[in-house]
Amino acid sequence: MSQLNSSTSSSDCALVNAKSCSPIHDVVVIGVWMLATLAALDVAINVLFPPPDDLNVAPSRIRAYFEYGRSVEGKVARLIGASDLTAGPLASAGWRSRPPGPEVPTGPRPGSNLLLANYGMSFSAQVGEALAKIDRKLTLRYWGGPAAPPNCAYAYYLADRGRHDADVVMLGVLSNRVAAMESTSGMNNSFEGPAPYTFPKYELDGSGNLRVIEPTIRTLAELRAALAEPGRRKALIAEMREHDAYYARYLFDRNILDSSALLRMIRRALAHRHDRAVESRTYTDAGYVAYSVAVRSLRHMVKAFGASVRRDGKLPVVLLLHTRGYSDHLYTILADVLATDDIPYVSTHTICPANDSTNYIADGHFTPEANGRIARALADVLAERLPGRGKHSDTEPSTNRGPGPGLGR
Amino acid sequence: MLFNSPEFFVFFAIVYTLYRLLGMGAQNRMLMVAGYVFYGWWDIRFLCLVIFSTTLDYCCGLLLGTGQVPRLDRLKSSLVLPLAAFTFVTVDWRVPRLAWPATVAEGTWPSLSVDLARLCPWGGRGWPIFLGTIGLVGAANLVYLWLARLAPEIRHRAGLFVTVAANLTFLGFFKYFNFFIDSARAAMAGLGLSVSPIVLHIVLPVGISFYTFQSLSYTIDVYRRRMAPVRRLADFATFVAFFPQLVAGPIERASHFIPQLFRPRTLTYEQTTRGLYLILIGLFKKVAVADGIAMSVNSIYGRVHGVSWLDTAAATLCFALQIYCDFSGYTDIARGVAKCLGFELMLNFNQPYFARNPSEFWQRWHISLSSWLRDYLYIPLGGSRGGEKKTYRNLMITMLLGGLWHGAAWNFIIWGLYHGAVLCIYRAIGHGGDTARSARPAGSSPLRAAVATAFFFLITCYGWLLFRAASLEQVTIFTRSLLTGQGGLALTMDKPTLAAMLGMAILIPYEFAQYFAGSPTFYRRLPRPARGVLYAILVFAILLGTSNEPTQFIYFQF
Numbered sequence: 001m002s003q004l005n006s007s008t009s010s011s012d013c014a015l016v017n018a019k020s021c022s023p024i025h026d027v028v029v030i031g032v033w034m035l036a037t038l039a040a041l042d043v044a045i046n047v048l049f050p051p052p053d054d055l056n057v058a059p060s061r062i063r064a065y066f067e068y069g070r071s072v073e074g075k076v077a078r079l080i081g082a083s084d085l086t087a088g089p090l091a092s093a094g095w096r097s098r099p100p101g102p103e104v105p106t107g108p109r110p111g112s113n114l115l116l117a118n119y120g121m122s123f124s125a126q127v128g129e130a131l132a133k134i135d136r137k138l139t140l141r142y143w144g145g146p147a148a149p150p151n152c153a154y155a156y157y158l159a160d161r162g163r164h165d166a167d168v169v170m171l172g173v174l175s176n177r178v179a180a181m182e183s184t185s186g187m188n189n190s191f192e193g194p195a196p197y198t199f200p201k202y203e204l205d206g207s208g209n210l211r212v213i214e215p216t217i218r219t220l221a222e223l224r225a226a227l228a229e230p231g232r233r234k235a236l237i238a239e240m241r242e243h244d245a246y247y248a249r250y251l252f253d254r255n256i257l258d259s260s261a262l263l264r265m266i267r268r269a270l271a272h273r274h275d276r277a278v279e280s281r282t283y284t285d286a287g288y289v290a291y292s293v294a295v296r297s298l299r300h301m302v303k304a305f306g307a308s309v310r311r312d313g314k315l316p317v318v319l320l321l322h323t324r325g326y327s328d329h330l331y332t333i334l335a336d337v338l339a340t341d342d343i344p345y346v347s348t349h350t351i352c353p354a355n356d357s358t359n360y361i362a363d364g365h366f367t368p369e370a371n372g373r374i375a376r377a378l379a380d381v382l383a384e385r386l387p388g389r390g391k392h393s394d395t396e397p398s399t400n401r402g403p404g405p406g407l408g409r
Numbered sequence: 410m411l412f413n414s415p416e417f418f419v420f421f422a423i424v425y426t427l428y429r430l431l432g433m434g435a436q437n438r439m440l441m442v443a444g445y446v447f448y449g450w451w452d453i454r455f456l457c458l459v460i461f462s463t464t465l466d467y468c469c470g471l472l473l474g475t476g477q478v479p480r481l482d483r484l485k486s487s488l489v490l491p492l493a494a495f496t497f498v499t500v501d502w503r504v505p506r507l508a509w510p511a512t513v514a515e516g517t518w519p520s521l522s523v524d525l526a527r528l529c530p531w532g533g534r535g536w537p538i539f540l541g542t543i544g545l546v547g548a549a550n551l552v553y554l555w556l557a558r559l560a561p562e563i564r565h566r567a568g569l570f571v572t573v574a575a576n577l578t579f580l581g582f583f584k585y586f587n588f589f590i591d592s593a594r595a596a597m598a599g600l601g602l603s604v605s606p607i608v609l610h611i612v613l614p615v616g617i618s619f620y621t622f623q624s625l626s627y628t629i630d631v632y633r634r635r636m637a638p639v640r641r642l643a644d645f646a647t648f649v650a651f652f653p654q655l656v657a658g659p660i661e662r663a664s665h666f667i668p669q670l671f672r673p674r675t676l677t678y679e680q681t682t683r684g685l686y687l688i689l690i691g692l693f694k695k696v697a698v699a700d701g702i703a704m705s706v707n708s709i710y711g712r713v714h715g716v717s718w719l720d721t722a723a724a725t726l727c728f729a730l731q732i733y734c735d736f737s738g739y740t741d742i743a744r745g746v747a748k749c750l751g752f753e754l755m756l757n758f759n760q761p762y763f764a765r766n767p768s769e770f771w772q773r774w775h776i777s778l779s780s781w782l783r784d785y786l787y788i789p790l791g792g793s794r795g796g797e798k799k800t801y802r803n804l805m806i807t808m809l810l811g812g813l814w815h816g817a818a819w820n821f822i823i824w825g826l827y828h829g830a831v832l833c834i835y836r837a838i839g840h841g842g843d844t845a846r847s848a849r850p851a852g853s854s855p856l857r858a859a860v861a862t863a864f865f866f867l868i869t870c871y872g873w874l875l876f877r878a879a880s881l882e883q884v885t886i887f888t889r890s891l892l893t894g895q896g897g898l899a900l901t902m903d904k905p906t907l908a909a910m911l912g913m914a915i916l917i918p919y920e921f922a923q924y925f926a927g928s929p930t931f932y933r934r935l936p937r938p939a940r941g942v943l944y945a946i947l948v949f950a951i952l953l954g955t956s957n958e959p960t961q962f963i964y965f966q967f
Contacts, residue, residue, distance in 0.1 A: 023678040026937065033941025034948070041949050065907060069956060262949070268956040273415075357708040358715045358901060 038262060045261035055079065055088030068192040069264030069271070073227065073254040076187055076196050080224050087220070094145025094152070094186060094197030096159050097219045106164040109139045114386070117141045117164055119156040120172020121148040123321045123365060128170070130368070130375035135382075141166060145197050147190055148172075149180035152199035154301050161312070168382065169309045170317040173298070173334075175326040175354075179282035180246070181294040184215040184239070188246035191271040196223050201243055202297045210300050213243055245278050287329040299337050306343040315385055319378070320347035322354040323364060344385050346378045410450040412742045413696050413955075420447065421746065424652075428750055437647045437670055440750070444650030448615070453497050455614040457538075459650060460493040462579065466624040467645040468553075469572035474631045474638030476561060478553060485642055487546045494542035499535035504528045565632065572628040580621045583614055585817040616656030618814055622781055624649050627663035629785055636664045644670055651752070653743040657736070659757040659777035666752070674751030683930070686944075687745030693947045694738030697954035698916055701909025702727045706877070708903035713883045717896025721887045724902055725874045729866075730913070732873065733762065736775070762869070763924050765861035767831045770869060782811050800836065805829040815876075820884065824875040831868060908953035915950060 049063045055078070059067065067075070081087040092098060108115045114137060118128040121144045128140050141164055143156045150173045157171060179189075181202070186195035198215040205211040216239055217223050226232040240247040251271050257263045282294040289295060302318060309316035318338060320330045328349040338345050352359035352370040359370040366374065410417050424443045428436055449456045464486045471478045478486075505523045529535060552571070556564050627648070630636045639645040648667050654660075709716055709724035737758035747754045757777050764770035771779040787807040793800040805826065812825015871891075878884045890896055905913070923931050932943060 023682075026682075029937040030941040030944065033938045034945040037942045037945030038948060041945070062907070262952055265952045265956040269952075272956075356712045356715070357903065358712065362903070 042260050042262045046259075049261075051078070055081070055086075066261050066264065069266070069268035070258050071254045071267070072187050072191060072194050072252045074258045076194050076223075077227055077254060079194075080196055080220060080227075082224075084220070090146060090195055092220055094148060094195055094199075095218075095220060096155060096197075096199065099159060099163070100141065100143050104143075105139050105141055107139075108165075108167075112137045112139045114168065114382075115139045115141060115164065115166040116168045116170060116382075117157075117160065117166035118144075118170045118172070119153045119160070120144045120170075120319065120321075121146065121153070121174055121177070123174055123323075124153075124170065124172025124319050126365065126371045127172075127319060127321075127374050127378065130371040131378050134372070134375055135379055144172070145199070146186060146193075146195040147174070147177060147180075148186070148199070149174070149177040149183070149189070150298055150301060151181045151202050152186075152197075154202070154305060155199050157305065158308075161308070166314060167386070168315045168317055169312075170319055171302070171305050172319045172321060173302070173330065174321045174323060175330040176323040178288065178294050178298055178330070179279040181297055182245035182278070182282070183247075184213065184243050185217070188240065188244050188248070188252060189275075191246075191251060191275060192268070196220065198223075202301055203293060204296055204300060208300070210297065210304060215239065215243070245281070246275065248274050283329070287327070288333045290333065295333055299334065302334055302337050302343065303341055306341045315382075316343050317378070317381065318343055318345040319374075320345060320349070322347070322349045322352075324354055324357060324360050326354045328354075344381050346374060346381055348374055351377050410447050412739065412746075413692060416450070425749065433673060436674075438643060440652070441643060441647040441650055444647070444652040444655055447652035448650065448655055449497070451615050453502050455497075457493045457497045458579075458583070458614050458617065459620060459655075460497075460646075461490060462576070462621055462624050463646045463649045464490055464642070465575055465579075466572060466628050466649075467639065467642050468549075469568055469575075469628045470631045470638040470645070471640075472553070472556065472568045473565060473572070473628060474634075476564065477557060482642065483550065483553065487550060489642070490546050491539060491542050494539045499529050499539045501528060501530060501533070501535070569629070569632045572632075573625065576621050576625045576628075580617060583617055585813075587817065619658050619660055620649055620655060622660050622778075622814075623654075623663075626660070626781060626785060627667075630662070630664055636667070639663075639667060651747075653746040653750075653752075654754055657739045657743070658775075659740055659743065659755050660781050661754055661777065665755060669752050676749070676751050680748050680751070684745040684748030686932075687741045687748065689745075689944060689947050689951075691738040691741030691743075691745060692951050693912065693954075694734035694741065694916065696738075697908045697912035697950040699731045699735035699738060700957060701906040701912060701954055702731050705903045705905050705909075706731055708901075710877050710879060710883070713880070713886055715901070716887065716890060717899040717901065718890050718894045719898045719900050720896065720902050721874070721890045723900065725870050725877070725887075727902075727905070728877045729762070729870050729873045732876075733758070734912075734916070760920060760924055762866055762920075763862055764869075765858060765865055767828065767835045767865070767868070770865065771828075771832075778811065778814070782807050782814075786810060797836075801833045804832045804836070808832065819881060820875055820878050823881075823884070824872055827872050827875055831872075906954070906957050908950055908957060911953060912950050915946065 045066050049060075049066045051063060051067050052059050058064075079088045080091045084092070105115060116128065116131070116138060118124055118140060119142075125142050125144055128142055132138050132140050141160075143160055145152050145156070148156070150171070153172055157169065177189075183189045184201045185198040188194070197220075198217050200215065201213040202210045203213065217226055217236065223236075226236045237247075237249075237252075240252070251267065251274060257267060282289055282292045305318070306316045318334070320334065322328065322330055326349075328347070331347040331349050334345075337343070348354070348366070348370075351373050352366060359366060361367055410420060420443075424439070427439050431439055445456055445459070448459055468478050468483070468486050471482060504527045505521060556567055556571070559567060627636075627639075627645075631638050639648070644667070647670060648661075648663060649655075651661070651666070706724050706728045709720050710728070740757040744754045744757075755777055757775060759773040759776065761770055761774035764773050787803055790803040790806060791799055792803060795803075806829075808829030809822065809825045812821045812823070812828070815821045815824070874887055874891075875884060878887065923929060926934075932940060935943065
């Protein structure tokens with residue numbers, strides 16, 4: 001057996017007495033200084049970079065950085081507060097219990113000749129806004145949630161069906177949120193910035209139809225109550241364990257680890273690892289996993305969306321939003337469905353290639369120029385599909401007029 | 410298994426505990442098994458390749474060293490290869506499933522389910538590979554019987570030919586097959602000839618270049634009678650599969666490592682603490698610095714157009730730092746882990762960016778590869794013994810193959826040629842013999858040395874541009890940008906992470922301090938409290954880096 005020899009050749013040993021030169025003494029002194037320094041750094045971070053007291057104020061980047069590793073429950077509890085009065089602005093976003101209010105148009109505004117109902121997330125909202133800027137005869141109706149996965153956008157569409165007279169209904173699909181279709185809320189699948197809203201999960205049943213799994217929590221008040229009462233919290237945890245692939249107890253539970261900045265960083269690392277493991281079931285470097293639960297559900301959902309919108313006498317449009325690094329992968333898994341069912345679409349991969357970082361701003365959204373290009377491509381699709389409507393005003397010519405995989409006509 | 414993953418730390422804790430409990434012979438066997446577990450973690454099928462390489466070179470070593478492979482050893486080797494092919498390729502290890510009980514009522518033990526029909530499927534490549542391996546073993550035995558009848562001197566040379574040809578064919582098939590097929594197809598297309606491509610979907614096994622070169626050096630050394638052949642297959646397998654350096658080096662020499670397998674190993678306090686420090690500094694370089702700037706580099710090298718002069722310069726500078734920290738960080742961890750187990754691995758990086766000339770650079774950068782190429786390629790080609798022209802030829806061939814070793818892509822070939830040309834020019838202007846292996850060469854004015862270092866660093870950085878570029882078009886556009894100042898000082902590169910910025914603020918002064926101290930253990934001269942603070946800051950930077958997205962070690966692909 002190997003022996004751990006206690007000899008040392010530290011140069012300073014010759015100058016000091018044997019006791020202070022022993023390996024144990026060495027380890028203890030260095031270890032104490034090391035731990036003390038780490039503890040001091042931990043305290044210093046907590047003192048210098050606390051989360052802002054006012055939830056309406058966005059934290060600085062460095063403050064946000066040290067908060068990323070807080071537990072999901074810790075972040076959500078802080079965000080939703082004890083009541084609506086003390087809740088942050090994100091707390092109320094995305095809930096289906098809060099549909100678009102009366103101020104949101106249900107038909108074309110005076111002077112416009114088309115209402116486009118847009119369901120998705122911030123990416124699709126920005127494209128819609130860019131479209132409205134170049135097409136003055138267009139009225140927008142938008143309903144979305146923070147980083148909403150496709151199942152959530154689809155649920156908004158279904159919930160909003162019959163509440164408006166839109167001519168065009170657009171479903172936004174965000175490439176990096178396809179894997180999040182295996183969850184029922186915006187909490188666990190967005191570890192660093194969880195959003196408390198919930199949405200249904202769709203799965204294919206044995207006969208190939210979409211089966212809906214509705215979350216028990218439907219409102220912010222219900223979530224607040226669930227996190228406050230042990231019995232309801234237990235039920236919420238049980239539901240997440242069953243239906244939310246992203247749920248992990250060590251990432252969700254609020255506990256003493258939240259108090260240490262260094263341990264929060266470790267938790268953040270574990271969260272990245274956990275998310276990668278979950279997402280690898282749906283997406284790999286080579287593209288989406290065709291047989292994964294999320295991809296199969298998404299294909300059926302897009303099909304169902306197209307058929308449903310057409311049944312209502314409206315024009316369906318699918319907006320395929322490729323986030324940075326996703327190449328043309330989203331288009332690849334949906335191209336045949338869109339072609340077979342003749343669903344008009346705009347795919348960003350040819351308009352703003354996902355490997356070109358100049359198309360994106362630092363937080364991952366498209367640049368205003370990129371949104372403008374996508375909007376012009378969308379305007380072209382609408383002009384072709386709705387020829388009787390007449391040409392929209394103030395429209396610059398599209399830079400991508402040729403028929404290609406980016407534009408479904 | 411990645412050095413910066415939690416699995417590795419659990420794995421190493423188990424290995425270390427077993428190592429401390431076992432005697433020397435059992436330690437070696439345990440290290441062999443640990444190496445296979447470590448390597449098989451990526452893809453268990455790759456283990457078949459490591460065992461193939463091991464068995465081939467073990468038998469060739471015996472043939473070259475003693476003139477024969479004893480019957481029992483031949484029998485063992487003949488059984489090991491088909492067994493490995495069956496176990497690791499024919500059997501689909503994804504089929505057995507462990508199901509954990511969902512409720513307490515169902516018990517506490519997992520149940521194992523195996524679909525026997527899918528365990529060894531007829532339809533896949535498993536059975537053909539198994540049967541092919543049996544055929545290969547039969548053919549190898551026939552070749553052996555033929556070799557054994559040859560005159561000793563001819564047999565000696567033929568044995569060398571067999572080992573070199575077999576190893577290079579093995580490496581060439583897995584690493585370069587797709588590249589040559591694609592290049593040939595492109596060339597034919599250029600001539601207006603259309604050929605249907607041969608598609609084999611060959612996956613590049615992790616670290617294949619490292620362990621192939623390592624085991625090849627063994628047979629060549631035995632051929633040169635610089636070392637005796639290893640008598641037991643398991644001992645040789647331990648050398649090839651020693652997990653700290655298995656997938657990304659250093660490319661250890663058998664004559665340096667194998668004697669350590671048979672020597673009693675004593676773990677000293679100093680060796681252990683030095684090993685732990687190497688692991689710490691290696692993780693710091695990799696996790697805090699290299700991973701922290703990877704996104705910045707990718708944000709520029711991920712596109713071809715819309716890149717300014719400053720973007721190109723900054724991204725290339727960052728890549729120089731990234732590749733150094735990534736690769737030397739891996740080596741530091743490998744050396745640290747080996748030290749904790751009582752083994753010494755060779756130094757692979759010696760502050761390469763302080764080199765003042767190309768000759769010195771290659772004595773400081775990836776030392777195990779550059780010395781391998783020198784000893785087994787450059788010198789056998791004639792080195793500098795045949796006059797200037799032949800020396801230039803030999804330098805170019807060596808560097809070209811050194812570039813190709815990194816990967817099957819034109820940019821690696823150009824990178825190799827570029828460094829070959831730099832070495833030739835350096836020699837042509839009359840500095841060829843100057844080398845400096847020591848940490849800090851003496852005898853030149855500090856200002857001159859600083860200017861030379863800075864100038865050669867720029868030369869090196871341009872080489873990294875060639876190395877990192879994703880296409881020849883990118884090389885052309887980025888080079889034009891650098892030469893013409895196209896795009897000016899607009900900076901669109903993503904900012905490095907906080908961990909990387911802190912890491913660079915620590916690393917750069919640290920490297921200078923080490924350089925001027927002239928010793929990699931300079932930190933041990935610090936007072937103990939200062940060392941405690943230094944370690945804490947490194948741990949802090951690692952934690953910062955760990956919380957960001959990790960990146961695969963760059964050199965795993967080679």
